[in-house]
Amino acid sequence: MSSPLLRLEAVSRSYGARHAVDEVSLDLHSGARHAIIGPNGAGKSTLLHLIAGSLRPTGGRIHYAGHDIGRWPAHRRARAGIARTWQHPALARPLTAVQNVLLAVPGQRLTAIRPQPRAVAAAHTALAQVGLTELAERTAAQLAYGDQRRLDIAVALAAQPRLLLLDEPSAGLATSEVTRLAGLIRTLPADIAVLLVDHNLDFVSAVANTVTVLHHGQHITTGTPTEIRDHPDVRRVYLGTDTPTSPTPDSRATTAAVGTPVLRVRNLQAGYTGAPVLTDITLDVPAGQVTAVVGRNGAGKTTLINTIAGLHPAQPGTEILLHGQPLTGYDARRRARAGLGTVPQGRRLFAGLTVEEHLTLPRPHPTRSKTVDTRHVLDLFPALAQRRHHQPHQLSGGEQQMLALARALLAAPDALLLDEPSEGLAPAVVGQLATIITSLAATGTAVLLAEQNLALACQVAHDIAVLDRTRIVRHITTADIREDPAELHDPLTVPTTTPTPS
Amino acid sequence: MTTTLTPTPVPTGTSTRRCGRLPSWGLSAVGALGLAAAGALPWLVNAYVISLAATALVMAVLAMSAQLLVGWAGLAPLGQAAYLVVGAYTAASIATATSLGPLQLLAATAAGAVAAAVTGLLAVRARGTTFLMVTFGLGELVHAAANQWAPGGSEGVHAPPVVALPGLPPMVRPGWVYLYVLACTLVIGVAVAILVRTRFALLLRGIAAHEPRVQAAGHHTGWMLLAAYTLAGGIAGAAGALAIAVTRYVSPADAAMGISALALAAALIGSGSMTGACAGAILLVAARDWASGLLGGHGPTLLGLAFLLLAYLPRHRLAGLTTRFPRRRT
Numbered sequence: 001m002s003s004p005l006l007r008l009e010a011v012s013r014s015y016g017a018r019h020a021v022d023e024v025s026l027d028l029h030s031g032a033r034h035a036i037i038g039p040n041g042a043g044k045s046t047l048l049h050l051i052a053g054s055l056r057p058t059g060g061r062i063h064y065a066g067h068d069i070g071r072w073p074a075h076r077r078a079r080a081g082i083a084r085t086w087q088h089p090a091l092a093r094p095l096t097a098v099q100n101v102l103l104a105v106p107g108q109r110l111t112a113i114r115p116q117p118r119a120v121a122a123a124h125t126a127l128a129q130v131g132l133t134e135l136a137e138r139t140a141a142q143l144a145y146g147d148q149r150r151l152d153i154a155v156a157l158a159a160q161p162r163l164l165l166l167d168e169p170s171a172g173l174a175t176s177e178v179t180r181l182a183g184l185i186r187t188l189p190a191d192i193a194v195l196l197v198d199h200n201l202d203f204v205s206a207v208a209n210t211v212t213v214l215h216h217g218q219h220i221t222t223g224t225p226t227e228i229r230d231h232p233d234v235r236r237v238y239l240g241t242d243t244p245t246s247p248t249p250d251s252r253a254t255t256a257a258v259g260t261p262v263l264r265v266r267n268l269q270a271g272y273t274g275a276p277v278l279t280d281i282t283l284d285v286p287a288g289q290v291t292a293v294v295g296r297n298g299a300g301k302t303t304l305i306n307t308i309a310g311l312h313p314a315q316p317g318t319e320i321l322l323h324g325q326p327l328t329g330y331d332a333r334r335r336a337r338a339g340l341g342t343v344p345q346g347r348r349l350f351a352g353l354t355v356e357e358h359l360t361l362p363r364p365h366p367t368r369s370k371t372v373d374t375r376h377v378l379d380l381f382p383a384l385a386q387r388r389h390h391q392p393h394q395l396s397g398g399e400q401q402m403l404a405l406a407r408a409l410l411a412a413p414d415a416l417l418l419d420e421p422s423e424g425l426a427p428a429v430v431g432q433l434a435t436i437i438t439s440l441a442a443t444g445t446a447v448l449l450a451e452q453n454l455a456l457a458c459q460v461a462h463d464i465a466v467l468d469r470t471r472i473v474r475h476i477t478t479a480d481i482r483e484d485p486a487e488l489h490d491p492l493t494v495p496t497t498t499p500t501p502s
Numbered sequence: 503m504t505t506t507l508t509p510t511p512v513p514t515g516t517s518t519r520r521c522g523r524l525p526s527w528g529l530s531a532v533g534a535l536g537l538a539a540a541g542a543l544p545w546l547v548n549a550y551v552i553s554l555a556a557t558a559l560v561m562a563v564l565a566m567s568a569q570l571l572v573g574w575a576g577l578a579p580l581g582q583a584a585y586l587v588v589g590a591y592t593a594a595s596i597a598t599a600t601s602l603g604p605l606q607l608l609a610a611t612a613a614g615a616v617a618a619a620v621t622g623l624l625a626v627r628a629r630g631t632t633f634l635m636v637t638f639g640l641g642e643l644v645h646a647a648a649n650q651w652a653p654g655g656s657e658g659v660h661a662p663p664v665v666a667l668p669g670l671p672p673m674v675r676p677g678w679v680y681l682y683v684l685a686c687t688l689v690i691g692v693a694v695a696i697l698v699r700t701r702f703a704l705l706l707r708g709i710a711a712h713e714p715r716v717q718a719a720g721h722h723t724g725w726m727l728l729a730a731y732t733l734a735g736g737i738a739g740a741a742g743a744l745a746i747a748v749t750r751y752v753s754p755a756d757a758a759m760g761i762s763a764l765a766l767a768a769a770l771i772g773s774g775s776m777t778g779a780c781a782g783a784i785l786l787v788a789a790r791d792w793a794s795g796l797l798g799g800h801g802p803t804l805l806g807l808a809f810l811l812l813a814y815l816p817r818h819r820l821a822g823l824t825t826r827f828p829r830r831r832t
Contacts (some may be wrong), residue, residue: 054714061619078720090718092711095704102701103708104719110702 011060035208040398085163295467301450341413544677567737567770576710581641583761589742614739622731648754658753
C-alpha cells in the first residue's frame with residue numbers, strides 16, 4: 001500500500017501537567033473517511049488543532065504528504081492542502097457568505113479588483129454543496145447558527161483540500177441536515193481524505209470507514225464503526241451504557257408540583273430588519289416543569305430565547321410575564337434581576353476568567369427572596385471542582401457547558417432559559433445533562449429548553465412546542481409522543497417549503 | 503460653515519460599496535456637487551478659510567491612512583503622524599534640490615512607506631490595545647528622534663513654495679496651493695478607492711473579523727498586516743508632502759500624539775468607510791480651527807462636545823450613507 005497522506009507518530013500536547021493529547025499515532029490514506037470520537041475532554045479538538053497547525057505539538061512527529069510538518073505554520077499547511085473547520089463557526093461575520101468563501105478560494109491575485117469569474121463560480125459551487133445558494137449575499141452574522149456551521153464547511157471545501165479536518169460538523173444541525181451532510185461527505189472526491197471529530201454516532205457510522213476512540217488524550221482503539229460500537233471499553237467510557245439511565249417518567253411525574261405558570265409569553269413577535277422570525281408565540285412555563293421548543297435550524301429557537309431574555313428586541317404587542325410581572329419594557333439586566341436565567345448557545349463564557357472567578361461573579365440580586373447554596377449548585381457539577389483554576393479554553397466542551405449552567409444557576413433563577421445545551425456533547429454527558437435538567441425542574445425551577453436533540457427534549461420535557469416557519473405549529477405533551485413517536489417526525493425532518501429567512 | 507464642510511473631496515465611488523439608501527445617480531450627483539463646490543472654493547471664501555481647507559485636506563489624507571488600518575485591518579493606530587512627519591521632512595529635504603511638488607509627493611510617500619515597513623515589523627506583532635500602545639510608542643520615538651537629529655532640531659525647517667508642474671511659477675497664493683492639494687488628494691483618494699476594492703482589502707477585513715480563519719485559508723496574515731501598515735505609512739507620508747506644500751514648514755511637534763489621535767478619531771467617526779474618514783477629518787479641523795476662531799477660543803470645548811455627540815448618535819444616521827456597524831476587536 002502507498003505511504004499514508006497523514007501520519008501521526010506519538011503526537012503529544014500537554015498543558016502543564018495535563019496531557020490533552022498523549023502519544024497518539026494515526027495513519028490516514030488518501031480517500032480515507034476517518035472519525036475520532038471520545039468523551040468531552042478526550043483531546044479530539046486539540047488533535048485537529050495540532051494537525052492544522054493552530055497548536056504546536058509538545059512531542060512526536062506529524063508527516064503529511066512526505067514532509068515533516070510539525071513546525072510549519074498554519075498558513076503553510078493550508079497551502080499544502082489541509083483545510084479545517086472549527087468547533088464553533090469561525091467566520092468573518094461582517095462579510096457576506098460568498099465573500100467568506102472567496103477568502104479561501106485558491107489561485108487569486110491579491111491585486112484583483114473584482115474576483116475572477118472562475119473564483120466566484122468555485123465559491124458558489126461550494127455554497128451549493130452545503131445548500132446555502134440562496135443565502136449567498138447575507139452577512140455571516142445574519143445567518144442562523146446551523147447555516148453558519150454549513151458555511152464554515154463550505155469555506156473549507158472551497159480551498160480544494162487534500163485533507164479535510166471537520167470539528168463536530170453535525171453539532172447544531174437538524175436531523176435532515178445531518179443526513180445531507182453525511183451524503184455530502186460521502187460524495188466528496190475519492191482522493192480527499194476526511195478526518196472528523198463528532199459525537200453523533202449515527203452520523204459517524206454513516207460517514208466513516210474507520211473510527212478512532214480517544215479517552216483522556218490516549219488512543220483507546222481504532223476499527224470499523226461496528227467494531228467500535230461493540231468494544232467494551234468504548235461502551236464504558238463513551239456511550240455511558242453502564243451508568244444508570246436518566247430517571248423514568250414516573251419518578252418525575254411525582255415531583256412535578258405543577259403550579260401556575262412562572263413564565264408566560266403572549267403574542268411574542270420578533271424579526272430581523274423587517275423579516276418576521278417569530279409570530280404569535282404563546283407559551284406557558286410552569287414551576288417545576290421543563291418545556292422544550294424544538295424545530296429546524298432557522299426556525300427561530302435562538303431568537304425566541306434571546307427575545308425572552310431581552311437580548312433581542314420584541315415587536316409591539318409582545319407580552320412576557322414572570323410571576324405576573326411584565327418584563328417587556330425591561331432590558332436584559334433587569335430581566336435577569338427579576339429572576340430570569342439564561343444559558344446561551346455557544347456558552348458565552350468569559351475568556352480571561354478562571355472557573356472559580358466565573359462562579360464568584362453571579363449572585364441573586366439583593367431584592368430577591370430566593371437564596372442559593374453555592375455548595376449545593378457545585379455538587380451538581382463535580383467535574384468543575386477539579387478545574388477551578390482553568391480558563392474556558394482549557395476546558396472541554398462538556399465542562400464549558402456545565403460551567404455556563406452553573407453560572408446561570410448561581411443567580412438563583414426562577415425561570416431558566418437553555419439554548420441547545422446538548423450541542424457538541426458526548427452521549428454520556430448528554431445523559432448527565434438530562435439528569436441535571438430534570439433535577440433542576442424538581443426543585444421548582446421553570447425551564448424553557450430550545451433543543452435540536454429530539455431525544456433529549458423527549459427525555460426531560462413535560463411539554464414540547466414545535467416551532468416551524470415563524471410560529472408554534474404544535475404543542476404536545478411528552479406522554480403523547482411516547483405513544484406515537486412519529487408525530488414529531490414530520491415537522492422536524494421534512495422541509496415543507498424552503499426555509500424561511502431568518 | 504457649510505461651504506467648507508459639505509465637499510467630500512474623495513471620489514464618491516468609495517461610499518458606494520456599503521451604502522444602501524441613495525440610488526446610484528443620487529450619490530454621483532452629490533459627489534459631483536461636492537467636487538464642484540470644493541473646486542470653486544477659492545473664489546467663494548477668504549484666504550484664511552482657504553488655508554484651513556487645505557489643512558483639512560491634509561488631515562483627510564492622514565485619516566485615510568488611519569482608516570486603512572482601523573476600518574479594514576481592525577488595528578487602531580495611534581502613531582500615524584510619525585509617518586506624516588517622515589514624509590514632511592523628506593519633502594522639505596529634497597526641496598533644496600527640486601521644488602517640484604509631485605516629485606516631493608512621491609519621495610515623501612516612499613519615505614513614509616519605508617519608515618512604516620521598518621517600524622511595522624514591531625507593530626504588526628501586536629493586536630488590539632497592544633497595537634495601540636506600540637504605535638503610540640513608535641510615534642513618540644519618531645517625535646524624539648526628530649527633536650534630536652532632524653535638520654533644524656526642535657525649531658523645525660522651512661521649505662520654499664512648491665511648483666505644481668515644470669515651467670509653472672512657485673505657488674504662493676493660498677488659492678493655488680489649495681487647488682494643488684485638492685488635486686493631489688483626489689489622486690490619492692482614487693488610489694485608495696482602488697486599493698480597498700482589491701482582494702487584499704477583503705483579506706484584511708477577513709483578518710479583522712477572524713484571523714485564524716484567514717490563516718487556515720493559506721494566507722500569511724503577518725505579512726499582509728505588514729503590507730497594510732506599509733501602505734498606510736505611504737499614505738501618511740504623502741500627507742506630509744502636502745503639509746509642506748500648505749505650511750512650507752515642518753517641526754517635530756507635528757509628530758505629536760494629538761495629530762495621530764485626530765486622524766484616528768476621524769477614521770472612527772467615518773465608521774468603516776473612507777469617505778466617512780475624510781468627512782470626519784474635515785469636520786474635526788473645522789471644529790478645531792475655524793469654529794474656534796468664531797467662538798473666541800472655545801475650540802477644544804467644541805471638539806470635546808463633537809466627540810461625545812458623534813460617539814453617542816447612531817453612526818448610520820450621522821453619515822447618512824454608511825450602513826455597516828463594524829465589530830472591532832479593540
